Amino acid sequence: MDRRLLQDLEKLLGPRGVLHKSEDLLLYEYDGSVETARPDCVVFPRSMADVVGIVRLANSHQTPIVGRGAGTGLSGGAIARHGGIIVSFSRMNRVLEIDAENQRARVQPGVVNADLSLAVAHTGLHFAPDPSSQKACTIGGNVSENSGGPHTLAYGVTTNHVVALDVVLPTGELLHLGSSALDPVGYDLPGVFVGSEGTFGLVTEITVKLTRLPEAVKTLLGIFNSIDDATESVAEITARGITPAACEMMDGWTIRAVEDYIHAGFPLDCAAILLIDVDGLREVVDAEAEEVADVCRVHRARDVRVARDAHERDLLWKGRKNAFGAAGRLASSYYTQDGVIPRTKLPATLRRIGEISRKYNLQIGNVFHAGDGNLHPIILFDERNQQQFRDTVRAADEIIEFCIQSGGSITGEHGVGMEKDRLMPLLFSEDDLALMQRVRSAFNPAGLLNPGKIFPNSKGCGEIYVRPQSSAGAVPA
Amino acid sequence: MTIASAATSTRLAEIAGPANVISDPVQLAACAIGAQIPAAAVRPGSSDEVAEIVRFAAAEKLAVVPLGAKTKLSMGLPPARFDLALDMTRLDRMSAYDPGDLTLSVEPGIPLARLAGILAGHRQFVPLAVPFASRATAGGTIAAGIDSPLRQYYGTARDFVLGMEFVTGDGVAAKSGGRVVKNVSGYDLHKLMIGALGTLGVITRINFRTFPLPAAMLAFTAAFPSAAQAIDLRHRVAQSPLRPLTVEILAPGAVEMLSSDIAARIQARPAPADSFPKGQWIFTASFAGNEKVLDRYKRDLTQMAEQSTGNGAANCAIYGDVKIPDAFPRQREFAAIALESSPAATILKLSVLPTRMENLLAAVAAAAQAAELRWAAMARGLGIVYAALLPETRDEAARRAVAEAVSKIVAACATMDANASVPWCPVEWKSTLPVWGLERGDFEQMRKLKKMFDPAGTLSPGRFAGGI
Incomplete structure (x- = not known):
């Protein structure tokens, strides 16, 4: 890296604001995915002015810039694919304003997702998007990836909760997009910015909506002897017009892996469980819990349990949110997909995943947001076994192809990033992708910001598109 | 108006078929926006035809305005140029509907009423x-970005449009999003199309999320002598566990307007507020659920209303016989009724954080009174305020009075971080009123985006904010 640039960055941020020794950079080669690439340096701004200064310096040296929150992303969004400067927002982590009456909070991008909900808990409000990594991931990262989570089934994903953004464009321009009051005049710029995977601008301030915590919550555990019975229950819950706050499914293999690790109380001999939250007014919760239990029983559930108290509820959810960690204890490596299918295709898709598992003789565990058709099959493999590694990649591709054939999508919440750029042409035409790139150039004209992401023709490294996730990998939503 | 050249008509006929090219002056006049009458209109039958027409128009430097049922053409500014009306009403098919998945894909010309009928057969709806x-199309509604009282519970189009197909200003058919409820592949370009008044692309398909239709609903109203009390009730509801489908507050002028004969002509179903004495501020809410839930709402809302009056006695009413999901059809038609209630109705759309709603309504009242204008305001619970100024005449004196009131309201908005625009006013006043509010810092970014979608300025030039 250019010594002058490094000196200038140190002058701007102080010596503690810049990392550049190779042992210090090691950590920043990774995120929650399995992609790696080494940045030239990592900088730690403390203010919007710092960010502007960094961007101007990067510009004058034509050096790539990549924003980074906690590095829990699962598609390589925060990795410096072509080197350059990683801008870590870990020191811009203040909650700037809580306006409980108007249900708004203004935060810096490095605020940890769960910390915001903790900070506003005394007002009876929370920040609704709840990725499984919420104890580590940042709101800036959530904005970039348009993160979801189990409870987005009823509450919506990040984009539904962001009203305004302060951003620094890679040109050094400052923009305030949207407004704290709803319906700002003009195009919905926050709408197109959220989920742009760090390719439009660096976010320095975020205004979000806060959501009132429900009066009552019930968590149900439906236990099934067949996967089909579980998936058909999900379809019927939707068909009956019930929108649970969350509706998650785990198959038998995953349950056993989790139970061994977390001891959440899942039965070891079943084929599938459904973990369903219903929330709202007490009267709503009572009625919906009864109806959900009824649907499960109609579909031959072996047992339907209702968590007795908050402790039991938390334990069940801990089991669900640690499913990936549990998988990591059983195999040297695993790879997680993030496909989406229309909800009615759930039974057929799970049958197809079973076929693929048998075809390649691979263990595939299934954990997913059943209520909105967002699958997270976990494929276990041994990275030392070259054939098994290639089969894993093929199996993952076949699952995604089935999602697309079913009218679904290649990613529901993890993002495209470096992981799925080559799959984009399966969903989008050349014209679609060209237009998206033109839109990017309205924000990021020189392509200096987060290069090599989302678009297939932006690949420059010729590396294999995915190296499956190591067992130490992070936790998907 | 100019007459389309023979070459233009021939080319359009080649693309869409001779029967779908309109050159009859009476029909063309119906497409007019203010004094701008297009030289030709064409009714494409497919997305490919739309793309071909737009490519042709771009090459010939013809300005194109897409339109549906023409109910909201007067919104925004009149186009700077208007050569070709792109009548989208032939593109009116439902291309996919999967009730089990709660998703739907439609062409833009489908009337919302027809769509609602199909969905109701499956006990579902789109919360618009x-x-x-009765006339609006899905495409026109989305392109106009018009909001709905149901946003209190269901959000706006940006929350339930899952994806779109559209044709850009250089005639390229493109898409974004998809037809599943959760999806982060690619940029959400469709969010830009919502409310863009056809300045970025011609919408050719919209994918919606659908919702189960509530089985039972009730409506609640409470009358108060002051705005402060009605707004206090709004705050109490917001801080309670209740989640009503709609919350709206009517100023006395709005109550009067919505109970007039003109209102009855546009929407026969009476406004519940009819039964209240005039001069009151009316809080309205609707809610859904089973019997126990409805009882809870009745009890809690009544109790909160009593607290809001300060003396424990509230003038409340519950209505059981409401249209599902749309309990207050006259409130839904606020803009349509306002436009018929004055020869020069001027409607502002304002948005503000809820705690400043009272100040904003006071600013509207003061500005209207100072200009001696009749006015009507309706505030949604989330801080959206529609304020209609209703002069008795459409002349220079009325224009001056309206301009004075509008500029005071817009200035007041600037002091309270509120957003303001003037979606409707007499077309000849548009150039003298802040139709798109005050210039914002991000208008320049919008202009950059416009260039990416429509480099030659073919689509609805000049209709949008920031001179777009």
């Missing part, structure tokens, strides 16, 4: 209780 409901 918008004005001009």
Whole structure:
């Protein structure tokens, strides 16, 4: 890296604001995915002015810039694919304003997702998007990836909760997009910015909506002897017009892996469980819990349990949110997909995943947001076994192809990033992708910001598109 | 108006078929926006035809305005140029509907009323209780970005449009999003199309999320002598566990307007507020659920209303016989009714954080009174305020009075971080009123985006904010 640039960055941020020794950079080669690439340096701004200064310096040296929150992303969004400067927002982590009456909070991008909900808990409000990594991931990262989570089934994903953004464009321009009051005049710029995977601008301030915590919550555990019975229950819950706050499914293999690790109380001999939250007014919760239990029983559930108290509820959810960690204890490596299918295709898709598992003789565990058709099959493999590694990649591709054939999508919440750029042409035409790139150039004209992401023709490294996730990998939503 | 050249008509006929090229002056006049009458109109039958027409128009430097049922053409500024009306009403098919998945894909020309009928057969709906409901199309509603009282619970189009197909200003058919409820592949370009008034692309398909239709609903109203009390009730509801489908507050002028004969002509179903004495501020809410839930709402809302009056006695009413999901059809038609209630109705759309709603309504009242204008305001619980100024005449004196009031309201908005625009006013006043509010810092970014979608300025030039 250019010594002058490094000196200038140190002058701007102080010596503690810049990392550049190779042992210090090691950590920043990774995120929650399995992609790696080494940045030239990592900088730690403390203010919007710092960010502007960094961007101007990067510009004058034509050096790539990549924003980074906690590095829990699962598609390589925060990795410096072509080197350059990683801008870590870990020191811009203040909650700037809580306006409980108007249900708004203004935060810096490095605020940890769960910390915001903790900070506003005394007002009876929370920040609704709840990725499984919420104890580590940042709101800036959530904005970039348009993160979801189990409870987005009823509450919506990040984009539904962001009203305004302060951003620094890679040109050094400052923009305030949207407004704290709803319906700002003009195009919905926050709408197109959220989920742009760090390719439009660096976010320095975020205004979000806060959501009132429900009066009552019930968590149900439906236990099934067949996967089909579980998936058909999900379809019927939707068909009956019930929108649970969350509706998650785990198959038998995953349950056993989790139970061994977390001891959440899942039965070891079943084929599938459904973990369903219903929330709202007490009267709503009572009625919906009864109806959900009824649907499960109609579909031959072996047992339907209702968590007795908050402790039991938390334990069940801990089991669900640690499913990936549990998988990591059983195999040297695993790879997680993030496909989406229309909800009615759930039974057929799970049958197809079973076929693929048998075809390649691979263990595939299934954990997913059943209520909105967002699958997270976990494929276990041994990275030392070259054939098994290639089969894993093929199996993952076949699952995604089935999602697309079913009218679904290649990613529901993890993002495209470096992981799925080559799959984009399966969903989008050349014209679609060209237009998206033109839109990017309205924000990021020189392509200096987060290069090599989302678009297939932006690949420059010729590396294999995915190296499956190591067992130490992070936790998907 | 100019007459389309023979070459233009021939080319359009080649693309869409001779029967779908309109050159009859009476029909063309119906497409007019203010004094701008297009030289030709064409009714494409497919997305490919739309793309071909737009490519042709771009090459010939013809300005194109897409339109549906023409109920909201007067919104925004009149186009700077208008050569070709792109009548989208032949593109009116439902291309996919999967009730089990709660998703739907439609062409833009489908009337919302027809769509609602199909969905009701499956006990589902799209939460767009918008004005001009009996005629409006899905595409026009989305392109106009018009909001609905149901946003209190269901959000706006940005929350339930899953994806779109559209044709850009250089005639390229493109898409974004998809037809599943959760999806982060690619940029959400469709969010830009919502409310863009056809300045970025011609919408050719819209994928919606659908919702189960509530089985039972009730409506609640409470009358108060002051705005402060009605707004206090709004705050109490917001801080309670209740989640009503709609919350709206009517100023006395709005109550009067919505109970007039003109209102009855546009929307026969009476406004519940009819039964209240005039001069009151009316809080309205609707809610859904089983019997126990409805009882809870009745009890809690009544109790909160009593607290809001300060003396424990509230003038409340519950209505059981309401249209599902749209309990207050006259409130839905606020804009349509206002436009018929004055020869020069001027409607502002304001948005503000809820705690400043009272100040904003006071600013509207003061500005209207100072200009001696009749006015009507309706505030949604989330801080959206529609304020209609209703002069008795459409002349220079009326224009001056309206301009004075509008500029005071817009200035007041600037002091309270509120957003302001003037979606409707007499077309000849548009150039003298802040139709798109005050210039914002991000208008320049919008202009950059416009260039990416429509480099030659073919689509609806000049209709949008920031001179777009």
